[in-house]
Amino acid sequence: MFRRLILEDWQRSLSILGWAMFAFVFISTGVRALLLSRDEVGRMEGLPLEEDLHE
Amino acid sequence: MIQNGGNAVGNARVRIEFNDRVVRQFCLASLFWGIVGMLVGVLIATQLAFWQANAGLPWLTFGRLRPLHTNAVIFAFVGNMMFAGVYYSTQRLVKARLASNLLSAVHFWGWQLIIVAAAVTLPMGLTRGKEYAELIWPIDLAVAVVWVIFGINFFWTLQRRRERTLYVAVWFYIATIITIAVLYIVNHLQIPTSWTHAYPVFGGVQDALVQWWYGHNAVAFFLTTPMLGIMYYFVPKAAERPVYSYRLSIVHFWSIVFLYIWAGPHHLLNTALPNWLQSLGMVFSLMLWAPSWGGMLNGLLTLRGVWNRVRTEPVLQFFAAAVTFYGMATFEGPLLSIKSVNALSHYTDWTIGHVHSGALGWNGFLTAGMIYWLLPRLWKRPLHSTSAAQMHFWLGMVGILLYVAAMWVSGITQGLMLSATKDSGSVLAYPNFLDAVTSTRWLMHMRAFGGMLYLSGFVLMAWNVFKTIKGAQKNDAYIEVAALPEGQDGLTLRRGLLNPPVLYALALIVCALGWGALDGLPSGLCLWGVVASVMGAFLHKDLTGASWTDWYDKLLANALPFSVLTTIAVLIGGVAQILPTVLMSKENLMEGVAQEPYSPLQLYGRDLYVKEGCYNCHSQMIRTLAGDVLRYGPYSKAGESAYDHPFQWGSKRTGPDLARVGGKYPNIWHFHHMRDPRQTSPGSTMPNYDWLLKEKADWEVIPGRIAVQRRLGVPYPERASADILAEMRTEADGIAADLGTAGAAVQADRDIVALIAYLQRLGKTAAHQAPVTAAAEVAGAPAPSPGELGLTDEPSRP
Numbered sequence: 101m102f103r104r105l106i107l108e109d110w111q112r113s114l115s116i117l118g119w120a121m122f123a124f125v126f127i128s129t130g131v132r133a134l135l136l137s138r139d140e141v142g143r144m145e146g147l148p149l150e151e152d153l154h155e
Numbered sequence: 156m157i158q159n160g161g162n163a164v165g166n167a168r169v170r171i172e173f174n175d176r177v178v179r180q181f182c183l184a185s186l187f188w189g190i191v192g193m194l195v196g197v198l199i200a201t202q203l204a205f206w207q208a209n210a211g212l213p214w215l216t217f218g219r220l221r222p223l224h225t226n227a228v229i230f231a232f233v234g235n236m237m238f239a240g241v242y243y244s245t246q247r248l249v250k251a252r253l254a255s256n257l258l259s260a261v262h263f264w265g266w267q268l269i270i271v272a273a274a275v276t277l278p279m280g281l282t283r284g285k286e287y288a289e290l291i292w293p294i295d296l297a298v299a300v301v302w303v304i305f306g307i308n309f310f311w312t313l314q315r316r317r318e319r320t321l322y323v324a325v326w327f328y329i330a331t332i333i334t335i336a337v338l339y340i341v342n343h344l345q346i347p348t349s350w351t352h353a354y355p356v357f358g359g360v361q362d363a364l365v366q367w368w369y370g371h372n373a374v375a376f377f378l379t380t381p382m383l384g385i386m387y388y389f390v391p392k393a394a395e396r397p398v399y400s401y402r403l404s405i406v407h408f409w410s411i412v413f414l415y416i417w418a419g420p421h422h423l424l425n426t427a428l429p430n431w432l433q434s435l436g437m438v439f440s441l442m443l444w445a446p447s448w449g450g451m452l453n454g455l456l457t458l459r460g461v462w463n464r465v466r467t468e469p470v471l472q473f474f475a476a477a478v479t480f481y482g483m484a485t486f487e488g489p490l491l492s493i494k495s496v497n498a499l500s501h502y503t504d505w506t507i508g509h510v511h512s513g514a515l516g517w518n519g520f521l522t523a524g525m526i527y528w529l530l531p532r533l534w535k536r537p538l539h540s541t542s543a544a545q546m547h548f549w550l551g552m553v554g555i556l557l558y559v560a561a562m563w564v565s566g567i568t569q570g571l572m573l574s575a576t577k578d579s580g581s582v583l584a585y586p587n588f589l590d591a592v593t594s595t596r597w598l599m600h601m602r603a604f605g606g607m608l609y610l611s612g613f614v615l616m617a618w619n620v621f622k623t624i625k626g627a628q629k630n631d632a633y634i635e636v637a638a639l640p641e642g643q644d645g646l647t648l649r650r651g652l653l654n655p656p657v658l659y660a661l662a663l664i665v666c667a668l669g670w671g672a673l674d675g676l677p678s679g680l681c682l683w684g685v686v687a688s689v690m691g692a693f694l695h696k697d698l699t700g701a702s703w704t705d706w707y708d709k710l711l712a713n714a715l716p717f718s719v720l721t722t723i724a725v726l727i728g729g730v731a732q733i734l735p736t737v738l739m740s741k742e743n744l745m746e747g748v749a750q751e752p753y754s755p756l757q758l759y760g761r762d763l764y765v766k767e768g769c770y771n772c773h774s775q776m777i778r779t780l781a782g783d784v785l786r787y788g789p790y791s792k793a794g795e796s797a798y799d800h801p802f803q804w805g806s807k808r809t810g811p812d813l814a815r816v817g818g819k820y821p822n823i824w825h826f827h828h829m830r831d832p833r834q835t836s837p838g839s840t841m842p843n844y845d846w847l848l849k850e851k852a853d854w855e856v857i858p859g860r861i862a863v864q865r866r867l868g869v870p871y872p873e874r875a876s877a878d879i880l881a882e883m884r885t886e887a888d889g890i891a892a893d894l895g896t897a898g899a900a901v902q903a904d905r906d907i908v909a910l911i912a913y914l915q916r917l918g919k920t921a922a923h924q925a926p927v928t929a930a931a932e933v934a935g936a937p938a939p940s941p942g943e944l945g946l947t948d949e950p951s952r953p
Contacts, residue, residue: 114431114435114731115431115434115435115438117667117668118417118435118438118439118728118731119438119442120667121413121664121667121727122410122413122414122439122442124660124663125409125410125413125724126406126409126410129405129406129409129410130406132405133402133403133405133406134402136401136402136405141401141402143320144320144322144323144401145391145397145398145401146397147248147318147322148244148247148248148322148324148387148388148389148391148392148397148398149391149392149395149396149397150247150634152173152247152532152632152633152634153632153633153634153635
């Protein structure tokens with residue numbers, strides 16, 4: 101029923117499928133990011149802060 | 156002894172000396188080309204206020220210089236800065252010297268040669284006629300080669316790294332290198348007709364879709380993702396504190412990479428692009444709000460605790476302003492992608508203002524901040540004048556605000572005036588297009604002044620840089636790290652991809668696409684496939700006790716499989732949008748209107764139209780909007796430009812739309828208009844094109860060009876060259892005779908004759924033979940009703 105209401109032809113369903121795929125990517129990467137260990141986050145955050153040496 | 160810049164230090168540590176020479180070179184090149192590009196920008200902005208500012212020279216006209224301005228700023232100014240930032244930060248983040256000195260040098264000098272070639276060819280009118288993709292095919296090839304060299308040097312360096320994991324900035328660089336390669340190659344597919352001319356393989360609506368898939372993502376993956384990588388490295392460096400949330404940066408990366416590629420069709424809203432693509436572009440553009448603002452907040456909050464330093468340190472001032480402009484521009488972008496807002500903003504200066512808030516504020520200020528930060532480190536000498544750098548900041552800031560404010564006011568004024576109607580929407584309120592031009596002219600002065608201020612800031616910076624580095628010691632930095640073996644990749648490509656999480660996700664996507672795209676039983680089976688993929692994944696995980704997060708963590712530490720996964724994320728959007736449109740037959744895109752091929756003389760005139768860059772000011776796309784239809788005639792259908800290689804729908808109307816200009820005016824009107832536009836259109840800002848009256852046309856090229864068009868599928872009959880040339884002669888003689896009768900003596904083989912032939916053909920398809928008369932438009936006489944013009948309440952496209 102809903103398919104008939106909102107999907108007039110197959111190409112239009114791409115918007116919804118695209119949104120669903122993005123939601124999948126967003127949620128899965130979000131969950132993974134939240135589950136990162138504190139040590140790992142600290143180590144990654146520190147990478148740009150290491151200083152060069154000069155002669 | 157360690158190769159590649161590394162020397163053994165004692166037993167446990169190695170010394171890695173960085174290749175900072177190439178970073179210094181790219182920094183200086185960015186500054187130099189930035190000033191050149193901005194200077195051209197100020198010149199063409201001045202031309203919109205004073206039409207005489209091209210000094211009567213063909214190679215200084217707006218149509219030829221605007222592509223030079225955009226290419227110089229994007230690929231020369233930001234491009235060189237990007238390479239400097241990528242090379243500097245990557246070496247430090249992965250603890251390895253750039254893999255090859257030779258490749259680094261070839262990359263630098265190759266890129267500069269490309270820029271010089273562009274600076275010579277574009278003013279000559281050698282162009283492909285597609286925005287940000289104007290360079291002729293030999294230069295395109297050189298760009299592809301140099302980009303591949305950049306990619307090899309970069310990935311080779313990653314391969315030799317001594318750091319286990321890849322920091323998020325490196326992810327953004329990987330996405331940039333891969334995506335730009337894909338975009339550039341697809342949008343530059345073309346068949347040459349000579350060493351300086353080619354026709355793109357896509358035509359009409361297909362070319363429009365591919366072009367804006369490229370054009371939008373040139374902004375996304377050339378002006379945004381590498382800049383975000385640079386932000387994630389240099390802002391923490393300058394603030395001397397870690398990024399606010401590394402977790403947020405992970406979500407930021409994947410969301411941006413996955414979303415951006417889908418948003419291209421928002422450049423074609425209310426046009427002949429199929430409706431489903433317009434909806435897709437709008438929806439994904441709106442979704443971009445979330446990750447973009449997440450990234451902006453992550454950048455700004457990195458400065459927490461150091462705001463007191465922002466008051467006094469130019470580097471932090473530039474970075475804080477740049478990230479803020481990133482937020483503003485990425486708020487405005489999705490806003491302009493809403494179809495109803497776009498109806499007002501598209502083809503007006505509002506879009507120009509939006510682009511410049513991003514380019515000047517985000518890219519320009521990030522560049523300035525990065526170079527000011529790098530200077531003392533690369534030349535081992537403090538910045539010559541901090542107060543001059545602060546003056547640069549305020550000149551730039553005031554310049555941007557003046558520029559953007561002028562463009563907002565101008566754009567909204569143009570949009571409102573050109574769409575305004577009266578008498579229950581049946582008559583245009585401002586029937587003369589030039590009303591919108593003359594009423595916004597003062598804003599063009601303001602814009603040019605704002606641009607001049609911004610440029611003067613960079614000139615001041617160049618002086619500051621010169622004084623800082625004059626006589627300074629060039630200094631390559633080094634680090635000492637634990638003597639781990641080179642190369643940290645432990646996950647092979649095969650093990651990275653033939654992995655349960657990837658395979659289940661792939662099955663889910665394929666089945667979901669099949670469910671939506673197919674009908675009947677296959678669609679039902681695909682729906683079951685979706686359910687089975689999800690259930691299978693959970694069952695597999697429970698039965699084997701697998702920890703898939705380990706796989707993800709390994710992936711982030713392994714460049715090659717990570718790059719392939721990024722490629723897939725990026726390609727999904729491109730494939731879903733472009734493949735159905737490209738594979739669809741021309742007939743399905745015709746909308747009941749079939750374009751007939753141009754006559755040989757008209758084709759020559761069209762090539763002149765492209766050469767002079769007319770598309771920079773004139774569109775050929777009447778949108779499905781009442782204002783457009785009342786002003787220009789029935790809305791454009793895809794079939795009317797199906798065989799246009801390249802399409803010329805345009806993106807800005809400094810002058811009126813030309814989709815149905817054919818037959819609207821007599822030949823002599825076009826003659827006078829091209830010689831002196833103000834004679835026929837008082838108040839016009841168009842330059843005089845009097846050289847078209849003198850230049851002798853080179854008709855001999857046309858048989859070869861028609862042969863290429865035949866290969867591209869344009870239904871030209873097979874004919875001998877002599878027949879083609881004879882037809883050109885006959886048609887040109889007719890137009891020249893008509894001009895002579897009207898009092899303008901011109902030889903038939905002049906460029907102006909071919910251009911008039913082309914202009915008189917526009918809109919002359921079988922379905923639309925009765926254009927709106929000039930008198931009716933100018934005098935504001937009652938225009939045909941929307942129904943008569945083919946506009947219904949809800950114009951629908953497939």
